[in-house]
Amino acid sequence: MNLYYAPGACSLSPHIVAREAGLDIDLCKVDLKSHMLESGADFTEINPKGYVPTLQLEGGEVLTEGPTIVQFMAEQKPDAGLLPESGSLDRYRVQEWLNFISTELHKAFAPLFSDASDGEKEEAKKRIGKRFDYVESRLEGKYLVGDRFTVADAYLFTIANWLDQHNIDTSRWPKLQAYQKRVAERPPVREALREEGLLEEK
Structure with a gap:
């Protein structure tokens, strides 16, 4: 492939x-x-x-x-074990996260990768901040769906890496910071x- x-x-x-x-x-x-x-x-x-x-x-x-x-x-x-069993609630939780990351996090960065005005970029950063406030509130376990690393974690890790790239302060999200460090330490990552x-x- x-x-x-x-x-x-x-x-x-x-x-x-x-x-x-x-x-x-x-x-x-x-x-x-x-x-x-x-x-x-x-x-x-x-x-x-x-x-x-x-x-x-x-x-x-x-x-x-x-x-x-x-x-x-x-x-x-x-x-x-990167996807929970088909038909299980955890499988739908992973799909729920994939959809949220795709539509609410990933797409929110679009103005920052474009020739948008400074004002538009600042508004985008505010929206991104609110979305990551939600992520922070949901990081209860080791990973997004309990203690098991899934495809949703690979996606969140990737998008969250863009925060530093665009000078978005992550200090207000200590659980996200710990999560990013934890994922980054995985040998395949x-x-x-x-x-x-x-x-x-x-």
């Missing part, structure tokens, strides 16, 4: 899931400005949407949209970060 990614983008989430599950993937780096691959090929010929993550299966089929890709990956290796050039080795 080929995973098309850009370092530190939302494609980090399925990259983490692939490493957690032990899936054999080939990483294909995308320049999101030019929509070109390192080979010089046009990425939009693979995914006309022009954004990552994109997963190309062995038979040539292509999957897009991060929440779909991470669930597909997890189901290829069910013994990794460190492997994904290292492969994307995002890990500062000491």
Whole structure:
């Protein structure tokens, strides 16, 4: 399988899931400005949407949209335990989080990655802050759904990493800070970060 990614983008989430599950993937780096691959090929010929993550299966089929890709990956290796049992309440809790992260957190960052005005960016930061207030209030266990790391944690970790990138003070969310540190210490997560050039080795 080929995973098309850009370092530190939302494609980090399925990259983490692939490493957690032990899936054999080939990483294909995308320049999101030019929509070109390192080979010089046009990425939009693979995914006309022009954004990552994109997963190309062995038979040539292509999957897009991060929440779909991470669930597909997890189901290829069910013994990794990245998705609770189908039909269980915990499974729906994971899907609930995936939807919230996608629509309320991920999309809220859009103005910060664009040429929006300073005022629009400040308003976006206020909205982001309110959404992370909610996340902070729900971080009761080790991970989002109890003590079990799931695909939703890979997604939240990825999006929450953008807070520092955009100089959003996280000190008001001590549980989130502890959570981010805990996830970052997982060996598969460190492997994904290292492969994307995002890990500062000491």
